[in-house]
Amino acid sequence: MSDFNMFCYQCSQTARGSACTNAGVCGKNATVARLQDNLIFSMKGISAYNYHCKELGVSDESVDEFLTKGLYTTLTNVNFDIGDLVQLALDSGEANFKVMKMLKEAHIENFGEPVPAEVKVGAQEGPGILVTGHDLKALEELLKQCEGTDVKVYTHSEMLPAHGYPELAKYESLAGQLGGSWIDQRKVFADYNVAILGTTNCVLPPKDAYADRLFTMDIVKIPGAQVIEDYDFKPLIDKAIELGGLEAEELSTISTGFGLSTILSLAPKIKELVLEGKIKRFFLVAGCDSPNPRMSYYREFVENVPEDCIVLTLACNKFRFNNLELGDIEGIPRLLDLGQCNDAIVAIELAVALCELFEMELNDLPLTIVLSWMEQKAAAILWTLLYLGKTDMFIGPVLPAWANDDILNVLVENFNLTPISTPKEDIKKVMG
Secondary structure, three states: OOOOOOEEOOOOOOOOOOOOOOOOOOOOOOOHHHHHHHHHHHHHHHHHHHHHHHHHHHHHHHHHHHHHHHHHHHHOOOOOOOOHHHHHHHHHHHHHHHHHHHHHHHHHHHHOOOOOEEEEEOOOOOOOOEEEEOOHHHHHHHHHOOOOOOOOEEEEEEHHHHHOOHHHHHHOOOEEOOOOOHHHHHHHHHHHHOEEEEOOOOOOOOOOOOOEEEEEOOOOOOOOOOOOOOOOOHHHHHHHHHHHOOOOOOOOOEEEOOOOOHHEEEEEOOOOOOOOOOEEEEEEEEEEOOOOOHHHHHHHHHHHHOOOOEEEEHHHHHHHHHOOOEEEEOOEEEEEEOOHHHHHHHHHHHHHHHHHHOOHHHHHHHEEHHHHEEOOOHHHHHHHHHHHHOOOOEOOOOOOOOOOOHHHHHHHHHHOOOOOOOHHHHHHHOOO
């Protein structure tokens, strides 16, 4: 947690003209300040998904209204009510639920319902472009423009789920995956002599080794990087050809593309296996990756999940363990990749479907959620789960810095949100 009780410098009243670090000159206390910070972080996450929705031509007026109201709430001398700010955080969860659902439906309408796919990992012979970020529309436009060339397009980090969408996978130029989550980009981007496209957040200022071949687009701006305008990828494609070809390397594979309809098609078999005691529990191990050494927890957790349990995953956390061979339970894969971070909505809809399948309430399901927390979209997703009333979740590798003791007490007492300990201890706690 922060060294300060609060840190606010948003107005001219700040203490000593610098920042209020204990209590606000305006009258707000540290918990109010932290809840306002939390609300801003959650709205930033919602805005990312909302932006992609608008790129695909869909919108929800209630989401836009909430973002305006929520941001206004954080102005100086507007809202000092702790209870109302907690409710606004839950309201942000509702708005994020709406926007994730809207984005999922827009992705399906434009790119088809995801289906399981085995993705080649590693370089193939020929010139290449490596695409990172989350923007599937940008990837589609690039794939169209690469047709008729020898340029191969590779995905990086959260673009991996693109391989599961039929309308993207149909392009021969979509070759495979290079690298894992966003934290490996400075090494991977330097190692592979390809043109690089950053489409959304998670792009880092580049190393000199690849700065001259980094392109960005739309809202993403990196000093020195060339900017793609209006989906005209000719400069990017020309750069890939100019760089020459990659040498082929030994390939491995990872799976992705387990959309809601695919999993629900297995519902009768899943129900049978659960009733027979062959599937004891589902674990959703999901969230952001980060360089924190404690992130090793998540791979160790999945390695130690009992063999009669299923692991669901999404977002870039999955790169900690998605190369593990977990096998299957009578044809049901034990590791199911649901997609990008916004596909948390798929996990939520799956949980609702399981409630109906087993005629149980959400918190009675044999489902445990193990989250890794990092950035603002994770804050929005956390509040979505809390808005839906999900309890007994684990969170790590560290607690959000905006959560002081007062806020943590609310989260623990009302939702039993639990910091991770060790994988074996946490699994033992869940499995009894």
